[in-house]
Every structure is written in C-alpha cells, then in structure tokens.
Amino acid sequence: MEPLEPLDLRTALRTTGSVRAFTDEAVPLDVVARVLDTARFAPSGGNKQGWRVIVVQDPTVRAQIDALANLGWREYAHMTAAGQRPFAADDTGHWPGPSIDLEQARRTPAPWSFMDGLATVPVLMVVCVDLRVVAAVDVEADRIHIAGGGSIYPFVWNLLLSARAEGLGGVMTTFLVRQEAAAGDLLGLPPYVAIASLVAMGHPVHQPTKLSRKPVAEFATLDHYNGPAVFVTT
Template sequence: MEIHEALYTTRMMRRLRPDPVPLDVQARILDAAVRAPNGGNTQRWHFVAVDDPELIHEFGELFRQGRALEYEKFRTGQGPMAVPGPGADPAAHVETMRRIKGSGDYLADHFDEVPLLLFVFAIDDLGGANIYPAIWSVLLAARAEGVGGVMTMVLNNFRDRVNELLGVPVVEGWKMSAMLTLGYPRGRWGVAANRRPVHEVSSRNHWDAPFGVEVPQPLWSPRDQTPPALAAVG
C-alpha cells in the first residue's frame, strides 16, 4: 500500500467482524510498531495481545461501564468531549458526537465479537511522547493488512482491574497508555472528509499569520480522482 493511502484512509473503525486476525498478521503489525521513533531508543513499551474470549468478555463489561461514565460527563457538560475544538461549529460538534456515540454503541454492544484487543503499556512516558508514535504505527500497519481498529482510553477508569486481569507488574512502573480493538472492518475505508482545512488550522512564523497556501480539499485522492490544485494566498 502506498504511504499516502494509508495516511489518508486510516480512521477509527468500530464495527468489526468476528473473524480472527492471524498470528502472522499480528506479528507484522507489532513488528512495524516497535520500529517507531522513541526517545533515546529506550523502547519502554510493552504490548499485550488479548484474544481469550473470557478476557474479552470481562473487558467488554468494563468498557460499557466506562462509556457510561464518560457520556454522563458529556451530558453534564464536563470532559474534553463536551467542548468543540477552537473555531468549530457547535452544532456540527453535536452531530459529530451523535455519530461517534452511535458507532461506539455498536462496539459496546458487540464487544464480545471483537477478535483482538491490544493493550499498550509504557514506563515514564513523558505524557505519551514515546508511546503514541508506536500506537499510530500499529494503526497504519493494521490498515496495510486490511485490519481496522480504534484506540480508546475508556478503560483508564478501571486501571487497577485491568492490571489485575493482565498481571501487569505495576511495581516496575508499567502504566497502561491505551487499549486498541482490532479486527477486519464491516465498513469501507475512505478519506476523512470532516476535517477543517490546513489553512484554517495552520500559521507561518506567527500565530494567525497566513500559512501561505489554501488547501480546500484533501491533497490525496483515490487513483480515479484528480487531486486539487493549490492556490497561494497571503
């Protein structure tokens, strides 16, 4: 797969088929992940792949409880999901959250069918600087294999129980960074169209100074489409 296709079409996939992800596919995904950049090449990461149906069921129960907590915060105007991004249309944000909740509800209701969970742990991670490149590499490598997924922080609400179920050696400093649900998606891949364009979220040399070019449409498109021309501004 060409790199730009992976970059433009890797998105959160919550509707997954129950088909197992073969071990060789899992190995290729994680082999790509451990090539990710990390500070000092310290490689302070550990990945726990979970495909035991009983464990997946346990985590599904926690996932549903965690989502209920997060959406209660949202309902009362608390938490990061409640506030739209800078410059975003509040009505559009509400609609986006409605769609996300719908697909998230599907994942919660069908969690026992998810074929693979991937828990990512790190030590002294400096706010995620050393682990998030590896997580993104997981998602990109999975996309190249036709595997979709979503990264979630919901189980941080039950960190101690997760550690107990997985036997995490917390005394050594290991801390869960995220969990990913992985599997072959029921939906189709596509370029995310609901993004504010580059020139609205970028500046040059000074905050709010023009970036210098307008990007009204995605600069990569499927092979049967012609990417748009750029227009210099400012």
C-alpha cells in the same frame, strides 16, 4: 480474502479511518504478530521503545476488560450528554472536574454496538508503556500533562496503519485508562507500567476512507500563535 491493492504512503495517511465494526473472520495470531512487527518501527523519546502489548485472547479476561472499558465509556458518554467535553482542559489548561456524578454515570448503561460487543472483536490488544523510559518532559507543568504520551501513541497509530497494510482495520480507544488500577491487577501490570490504549482490530465490515479533518489553514500559522495562516496552494 481479496488481494490487497498497494496503497501509497500519502493515500494511506489520508484515508485510514477508525473501524469499529468487524466481520466474523478470525485474525490468526501470526497476522497479529506481523502487524506488531511493522508497528515496532514507531518513534519514541530517546528510542526507548517502552511499549508492551498484551493480546487478550482468554474469553474470561476479555469479558473483564470489556466491563472495565465500558465503565470509562459510560463516564465519557454521560459527560458528553451533559454538554461537557470529556476529560478536556478548561481555559487555564486544567481539568475543571466532572460536571456530572461519575459514580452514577458508571452505573448507568450507555448502549453502543461497538462497546457492547467489545469482548468479541477479533483482536483485542492492551497497549501499555513503561513509564521508566518515557520522555515526560512536561512533568512539572501546571496543566494537563501531554509529552509522555508522545513516547507511545505514535506506536499505537503505527499499529493501525500496519493493520491496514494487512487488510485489517481498527480503532485506538482510551476508555480502559479510566480503570487502570483494576485492569492493571487483572493483567499483572507493575506500578511503573501505564495503559495507553485498548485497541480493537479485525476485518472491517466497511473501511472508512473519507475522513473529516480541519484544513491546514485552521491550525497552522507563521511565526506566532496568532500569525497568518498557512495555506495549501499545490
């Protein structure tokens, strides 16, 4: 492997894109452990660190996880094809329900090289969270709940940044969440543990560094939601 160029923090934050294609080079478990060892410094509500990570190596379990995640991907793909933003809220903040027959979508393949090869990616990790320690402060909100995720997704993102520091790349996926009950049975998850993400990782075929993101003025305002935009001037 080539020696890694050190990346300054700002550059790393601005250039870490999703990697979904990996070389055949294996990633030893001690490297995975090192990635986890850096990722664990992520913040979480009340510093409760409710993450649990299952590194899936067994080929049989990998194949089952792959099949379950693909059911979620099929729902997502067919909803997208039908013109619906998958699992997003409507103008009231609620999910309006599917615009398609989800059962039929799950039965209908949606070819994609990444999802078709999921069982064979170098590193496959199921990132779970202990719901007994999340700070889900919006539990009573009459809209899609969001705050609890704040106690786990910074950790998932840290995993990907930490992977980059090891010359690895990866992507967080959430398709498996759609089959949480079956995946939970397979992995032995207790009822108070939720699946947050299935992370794929390995040596990138190509490390994307030119990311497409909205400028600050499109999402930051002063004093009010409809206040004047914040512009970057320096």
